[in-house]
Amino acid sequence: MKARMSLVYFLLVLGAGVFVIPFLWTVSTALKTSQEIAKDPVHLIPAKPTLENFPGAWHALPFTTFIGNTVFVTLLATLGTVLSAALVAYGFARFKFKGRNALFYTMLGTMMLPSQVTMIPVFLIWRQLHAIDTFIPLILPAFFGGGPFNIFLLRQFFLTIPHELDEAMLIDGASYPQIWWRLILPLSQPAIAAVVVFSFIGNWDNFEGPLIYLNSPENYTVAMGLRLFQDSFGTNMGQLMSASLIQIVPTIVIFFLAQRYIIKGVAVSGMGGR
Incomplete structure (x- = not known):
């Protein structure tokens, strides 16, 4: 019974992780500069997070x-x-x-x-x-x-x-x-x-x-x-993701x-x- 419940919880956490990845990617892109967005390979966590995209998108x-x-x-x-x-x-x-x-x-x-x-x-x-x-x-x-x-x-x-x-x-x-x-x-x-x-x-x-x-x-x-x-x-893309978060x-x-x-x-x- 415990093994079955553990499997259920594992699948639920896995499914939640799959669905939350696009949202995390949106937040990550909104916090990056244009130069960092264009870098290859792309990283999920911004090296230097910035909020400049939000006022730029808003105005x-x-x-x-x-x-x-x-x-x-x-x-x-x-x-x-x-x-x-x-x-x-x-x-x-x-x-x-x-x-x-x-x-x-x-x-x-x-x-x-x-x-x-x-x-x-x-x-x-x-x-x-x-x-x-x-x-x-x-x-x-x-x-x-x-x-x-x-x-x-x-x-x-x-x-x-x-x-x-x-x-x-x-x-x-x-x-x-x-x-x-x-x-x-x-x-x-x-x-x-x-x-x-x-x-x-x-x-x-x-x-x-x-x-x-x-x-x-x-x-x-x-x-x-x-x-x-x-x-x-x-x-x-930075301002577009910021506008999406708005x-x-x-x-x-x-x-x-x-x-x-x-x-x-x-x-x-x-x-x-x-």
Whole structure:
């Protein structure tokens, strides 16, 4: 048994090492001078680490504007995702109505529909609404459903909350929206934290949406800014890796801060149907 567990841990560490190598290489390149990057053979550890690539990348393009746009879109889209997904999940978990299961399975079935299938029709809708080159297509859809995976995750967690608590609040005169806001959401913090992190990372790293709907550089998000930087300064590998770190560090920090809640929320949600 111990030998088997040791083998499992060895494979996990080995797999983690394989996945972390690209990140370490990015950090290493960002800390090197242009002369050291061009040296052969290449070394992972910089001989003389420097931070000059970071201000160079930051001022080469208006990354302050890109970061501001990304924060604005990400926070609003994440808020809309959490609220709408929690509300829909509450309906599936707490109310019995005709066709509930069929509707729920249909909602799950949309997860198998590639986004490329609806890309053109959705774009035409936003163009008719004169919303192209605005943040509306990146934010507004989050307030209408929150995504099937998030709904499923929260619904499964809501099922683990005893119905007797709802009945006690109903006896005390609470309405169903009050039960959702004052009982269900506070007790579902782990699952909500998981949805927040997934939504934050998805919106922060979203490249396809801004590529389709944003035309003006002053509206670009950091993902589009990084692509613009690559097209303009792609030969400067030190600054390119620094710009890449500017994009990915916030998501790494968010993930590690909420890792404990993510694991708990996903683990408990998997038991919701039992």
